[in-house]
Amino acid sequence: MSAVDPEERYKQLHPGSYLTWQEAAKYLPGGVSAYGQFRKPFPLYFKKAKGARLWDVDGNEYIDVHCGYGPILLGHGHPVIINAIEEAKERGLQYGAPSDVMVEWAKLILKHVPSIKKIRFVSTGSEAVTYAVRVCKGYTKRTKVCKPEGSYHGTSDWSLASTAEYGGPPEAPTPVPHSMGLDHAIDKFVIIPWNDPDNAVKIIKQNAKDLACVLMEPISGTGLGFVEPTKEYLKALREVTAENDIPLIFDEVMVGFRWGNMSCAQGYLGIKPDLTILGKVIAGGAPVGAYGGREDIMEVVSPLHGKTPQERVYQSGTFCGNPFTASVGLAVLKYLDAHENEVYSHVNSIAESIRNGVRDLVTDMKIQAQVVGKFSNFEVHFTEKPYQNLREFLKVNKDKLRKVDLELINRGIFKLPGHFAFTCLPHTKEDVAKILDAYQAALKIVG
Secondary structure, three states: OOOOOHHHHHHHHOHHHHHHHHHHOOOOHHHOOOHHHOOOOOOOOEEEEEEOEEEEOOOOEEEEOOHHHOOOOOOEOOHHHHHHHHHHHHHOOOOOOOOHHHHHHHHHHHHHOOOOOEEEEEOOHHHHHHHHHHHHHHHHOOOEEEEEOOOOOOOOOOOOEOOOOOEOOOOOOEOOEOOOOOOOOHHHEEEEOOOOHHHHHHHHHHHHHHEEEEEEOOOOOOOOOOOOOOHHHHHHHHHHHHHOOOOEEEEOOOOOOOOOHHHHHHHHHOOOOOEEEEEHHHHEOEOOEEEEEOHHHHHHHOOOOOOOHHHOOOOOOOOOOOHHHHHHHHHHHHHHHHOHHHHHHHHHHHHHHHHHHHHHHHHHOOOOOEEEOOOOEEEEEOOOOOOOOHHHHOOOOHHHHHHHHHHHHHOOEEOOOOOOEEOOOOOOHHHHHHHHHHHHHHHHHHO
16 A cells, blocks of 8 residues: 555645635635535635636646536536526526526426426425425325435435435334434435335335335435446336325436436436436536426426415425526537437546546456446445445445545546546546546555
């Protein structure tokens, strides 16, 4: 193992970020506005982005494989996005009323995600999760939320159980809170095992009369390290939920319009959910969340449904479907609609080259690791054998991953430590070579 300490080198290379963090911490808890923005020893602070590049406050330049947690599919400052922002500036950023642009944006999403018949736009993915669950509760008149162990759904109260922790035996998991402040919700969770169709179906049937929905990521990178659901597992969940009139929700905020390209993960997996939650790519970097699906379920959120508030599901918000986000989102989806093969063949091949290159490196260096991901995602987890569920995934060596990711940053590759990576349209073959060179040096530290 190399004597180089990537954390010490990180500190030496980023004095400006350290000082900014010290100043920020006077005004912001932890110096950040979101838990995920903080990474030890301190977060980097950025001042500019262009194409596939980022620049921090110290002037360091990076190849960006974080891509803003995924939405930056076309790269930073793509001309269609800049033009959309210019047009939005002239049109007006906020009306507090619906815009014609929002309607066209919705049409394009429905074109490519046929399970969605009606859609609502909100401001974040977590907000969309909250409302999708509320809609299902209103529709079914039931109170409990079922989710697989390890499935991640942002910060909604109705998702923060058994995300990166577990309780009970593998065949009958019990909910474990992922945060303080969930006392009111934790007893309303029903947890099912991942990729165990028999026990998952058994638990759903036992609780069917209370279940408002089954909420799941069809592909989970955060909590399950990209372990795909088996065909048998998905088929079993789809059948048991349909038989018991339990809405099946696919949370595709993270993988939608990436994993499976424009048909999303549900198209790739060949399963039609009742509701879908989207975000990230559908607005190209502007703040967004969306949920939609079957018309009869979505009807309960219509202002025309019922005669009193108690007969409908309430969902509203100052910035829901705002013209700025809608303008950017429409421009991004129009571009993807017109250049689907060009964009996805490029970003997917770039990611495949990185996955293959890292796989060759760990093999040559005899490092026990699993290189995972498909389409435009990639990650390497340090463990001898492939994992199949959360309990196995939690055994991977996260310290090695953190050290590798810190060294990537030190060598000009911005990959958020501990988080899987993305590719974008401006990435080049030369970028791939630089990324693999950085990986080779970083892997020597943990090899």
